[in-house]
Amino acid sequence: MKTLITNGTVVNATGTAEADVLINGETIAAVLAPGSALLGFDVASNVDRVIDARGKYVIPGGIDAHTHMEMPFGGTFASDTFETGTRAAAWGGTTSIVDFVVQYAGENVLDQYALWHQKAAGNCAVDYGFHQILSDVQDSSLTAMDELLNEGVSSFKLFMAYKGVFLSDDGQIVKAMQRASENGSLMMMHAENGSVIDLLVQQAIERGDTSPYFHGTTRPWQTEEEATHRAIMLANLTGAPLYIVHVSAKQAVEQIALARDRGQNVFAETCPQYLYLSLEEQLGASSNQWGDFEGAKWVCSTPLRSRAEGHQHHMWQGLRTNDLQVISTDHCPFCMKGQKDMGIGNFSKIPNGIGSVEHRMDLIYQGVVMGEISLPRWVELTSTTPARMFGMYGKKGVIQPGADGDVVVYDPNGHTSIGIGEGRTHHMNMDYSAWEGFEIDGHVDTVISRGKVIVDGNQYLGSKTDGKYFKRGLSQYLI
Ligand code: URP
Ligand code: ZN
Ligand code: ZN
Numbered sequence: 001m002k003t004l005i006t007n008g009t010v011v012n013a014t015g016t017a018e019a020d021v022l023i024n025g026e027t028i029a030a031v032l033a034p035g036s037a038l039l040g041f042d043v044a045s046n047v048d049r050v051i052d053a054r055g056k057y058v059i060p061g062g063i064d065a066h067t068h069m070e071m072p073f074g075g076t077f078a079s080d081t082f083e084t085g086t087r088a089a090a091w092g093g094t095t096s097i098v099d100f101v102v103q104y105a106g107e108n109v110l111d112q113y114a115l116w117h118q119k120a121a122g123n124c125a126v127d128y129g130f131h132q133i134l135s136d137v138q139d140s141s142l143t144a145m146d147e148l149l150n151e152g153v154s155s156f157k158l159f160m161a162y163k164g165v166f167l168s169d170d171g172q173i174v175k176a177m178q179r180a181s182e183n184g185s186l187m188m189m190h191a192e193n194g195s196v197i198d199l200l201v202q203q204a205i206e207r208g209d210t211s212p213y214f215h216g217t218t219r220p221w222q223t224e225e226e227a228t229h230r231a232i233m234l235a236n237l238t239g240a241p242l243y244i245v246h247v248s249a250k251q252a253v254e255q256i257a258l259a260r261d262r263g264q265n266v267f268a269e270t271c272p273q274y275l276y277l278s279l280e281e282q283l284g285a286s287s288n289q290w291g292d293f294e295g296a297k298w299v300c301s302t303p304l305r306s307r308a309e310g311h312q313h314h315m316w317q318g319l320r321t322n323d324l325q326v327i328s329t330d331h332c333p334f335c336m337k338g339q340k341d342m343g344i345g346n347f348s349k350i351p352n353g354i355g356s357v358e359h360r361m362d363l364i365y366q367g368v369v370m371g372e373i374s375l376p377r378w379v380e381l382t383s384t385t386p387a388r389m390f391g392m393y394g395k396k397g398v399i400q401p402g403a404d405g406d407v408v409v410y411d412p413n414g415h416t417s418i419g420i421g422e423g424r425t426h427h428m429n430m431d432y433s434a435w436e437g438f439e440i441d442g443h444v445d446t447v448i449s450r451g452k453v454i455v456d457g458n459q460y461l462g463s464k465t466d467g468k469y470f471k472r473g474l475s476q477y478l479i
Pocket of ligand 3: 331
């Protein structure tokens with residue numbers, strides 16, 4: 001099958017060009033001067049399908065480098081399976097995800113990795129790769145890090161929070177970092193000071209401060225800044241490259257910027273929720289001073305931060321200055337009924353997570369409309385840098401000959417109303433939307449995954465067997 005996308009504006013991280021894109025089979029074959037004429041040869045009449053992208057942007061498919069499909073967490077499972085979550089991703093213009101294999105203390109890393117393949121294989125609408133979570137860092141986990149590298153798992157996430165669930169102590173962190181520095185893999189860090197948070201949570205519950213709002217106040221920015229600084233120091237000690245996940249505090253960005261200015265291989269992502277949502281809005285307009293249980297919809301970690309303190313503004317700035325390099329979702333959805341409601345009367349029992357895999361490309365495009373970032377920067381943050389950061393670039397993250405035919409036609413004159421109320425809908429398996437009422441001045445029109453049109457306007461044409469495992473290489477972003 002040969003597809004020609006004609007008359008559009010191709011947007012890569014490096015800039016924009018009026019050009020036609022020819023996809024042959026699963027691969028981009030050519031990026032052509034407009035008019036589809038190549039040395040007098042009329043390309044348009046020699047293809048199977050022509051997509052007219054006049055007035056639209058033609059961008060590399062989005063890459064969401066931080067998802068948790070059907071993750072066992074907080075006494076339940078994230079509500080999107082690989083099937084529902086990757087289909088929702090496709091609807092939103094994301095053609096690759098990198099999901100986290102979970103290893104809890106005592107579990108064998110390679111067994112867990114095999115289990116995640118079982119869950120994902122034959123159930124994905126778009127291509128997928130894996131990061132590996134390490135919790136207790138056993139000796140066998142260290143050898144597994146080498147073995148997983150050969151399997152295309154080149155990044156490992158550790159947690160400085162969630163004691164008894166995920167937390168690795170500093171010695172364990174150093175051990176894993178030493179191995180990463182030897183084998184070239186990338187360490188990812190959930191940077192929050194877990195023991196301080198556990199204490200503040202216990203004190204809040206004892207005081208009777210039990211509403212979801214207190215999830216945020218018991219994870220103050222100091223716990224994020226301190227852990228971010230500590231992770232950077234441990235990475236510095238060991239020489240391991242470090243990627244901080246889901247950054248929400250401006251003080252954490254400052255630590256990251258300092259380390260980068262010193263020339264250290266330190267990188268970070270933020271997520272749409274930290275750009276648009278805040279602790280004040282989570283508190284809501286309830287008659288109860290400390291909010292009602294509605295606030296559970298936005299319980300995630302790191303938490304939403306105060307708008308009065310200016311964190312959101314600082315995140316956009318960090319994205320412009322490249323102190324933050326990637327926007328992922330940390331897609332970890334839970335329904336209010338039967339899942340989040342486990343925390344009624346005690347916010348610490350609310351499963352942590354927000355679902356956004358379907359909306360990331362739209363929400364960040366809105367940043368272009370608002371003048372926060374440029375059009376090429378939108379593509380860079382949501383596709384090109386994730387590809388480079390996680391060893392997928394060349395095949396993913398760019399529109400150029402030889403790359404996978406993962407292409408999105410985006411209509412800047414279209415409109416997207418996000419939410420599930422009043423005739424709106426989403427495709428994520430969630431009984432609410434964390435983004436209810438968000439209006440986007442743009443729309444995902446056509447989504448092509450390795451040459452196959454999987455979304456065409458309002459029609460879904462994909463299947464759960466379209467997505468393939470992507471064997472990643474080492475990071476292509478290191479200094
Ligand atoms: O609230 C969150 N972030 N849930 C998912 C687990 C994690 O820490 O990424
Ligand atoms: Zn995390
Ligand atoms: Zn996460």
